[in-house]
Amino acid sequence: MGSYLGLAAPAPALAQAPVELIRTGHVPADSLYKLLYVPIEVPAGTREIRVQESYPHQGKNVLNMGIYDPRGHQAGHPRGFRGWSGGAKNEFFINAQAASTGYVPGPVGAGTWHVLLYPSTIEPAGLDWQLRVTLVPGAAGPAFQPTPAPAVANDRPGWYQGDLHLHTLHSDGKRTQQELVDEASAQGLDFLISTEHNTNSANLSWGQYASPKLLIINGEEVTTTAFGHWNALGLDATTLLDWRYAPADSAIASATAQVRALGGLAIINHPFFPDTVNRFRFGVRHFDGIEVWNGRWDARNERALAWWDALLRQGRPTLAVAASDTHTAAPSPNQLGRPRTVVQAGGLSRTGIMQGLRRGRAYLVADRLISLTLTAQAGAATAGLGDTLAVVAVQVIRVAFELRGAPAGTITLRSDLGVLATNPVAASGPTVVRWPLPNAHPRYLRVEVRTPQGAMLALTNPIWVSSPATRRPASKKLIK
Ligand SMILES: [Zn+2]
Ligand SMILES: [Zn+2]
Structure with a gap:
């Protein structure tokens, strides 16, 4: 605590009253998805800006809100980005030290x-x-x-469980960052990837909540509403990705390239969720992977899985991920860690997790109890998830699968040739399955485990197979 005794007393400041400005307008129904910028002149010597938005909330009206400072507000040049709350808030404040969640503190420049x-x-x-x-x-x-959160929690190689898609009060979630972190620890998660809608404000303070047992990786859910949502994973805390473009603008290529230049991944979120709004309309070729499993297993996840499998059949290596997309601790189809993605990484670090995901060394499970291993062998060569097994024509491929912690259900070994084998989950103890494939020449091998009702329990990324039969060029035909 400093003492000001002995210093000359500052001249008393003139008591200046806050200035209030009112702006009004009308948005006609045909202005859906049109960006409306309302200029606000801020004089020098302003300590804080407060904005209150009001409009009739009856029916379906949603007027999303954000703000840019004088450094720049144009689409593609969001240098002046100072926050976004979408439809989740109707008021916010910003000053040099603090801001509403979703908004970025700092000087209120003239x-x-x-x-x-x-x-x-x-x-x-x-x-x-x-x-x-x-x-x-x-x-x-x-x-x-x-x-910002430290980029490294530990450097021990292993399989790490993470939730790759979540929201707090910094967008439309209902939990504080502390509440989310406490629940993540209770759920046995090793890492979280923070993905607020169209803002990096949470990423600026995750260092207060991360620990050696819980890695927190920066991300953003780039949310257009009109053309779908995608996750930028593995960002720097200060990176803000713009969302203000349409598929025809061809801006998506540079946005996803920006993510990869940071060592991150661009993942298509819930592509069929729901069917009409938020339907994904950008080209899949710009992305590293697909969130094929979002929250509780349902028909929309089933469609995303079929889309991903069709890409694999074309020989296009595309990562599959599972994530909760949690917004609340209250009962919902989107509970933290259910499902989760388990990644083989050189350490519990941003780089380790991103590299593991990029290589496809990841499987997807419904909850913390389930774990698995999948390997394929041909002669002296062995391959795990994400690897390519080199096979000469006459060799038998031997697939080994082990599953732990799963309830009653059915295991299927799948490939571009269809289902190659079906086995039950063992009634007790781990399930150990050996599948020799003497005559098959699949392009890839992957496993699904489902309940008797068909809900997904576990899903692997593929092991790729390179054999004389599969070394044909990938199809040029695009899915969409
Ligand atoms: Zn979303
Ligand atoms: Zn989300």
């Missing part, structure tokens, strides 16, 4: 700020909106210091 309003559903009558902006004068005070 110049033209832009509030972004984005209607994602509108009633036929359109909607009238109002912004009440309060500019609070005063000295800025000490600056906010970001505390």
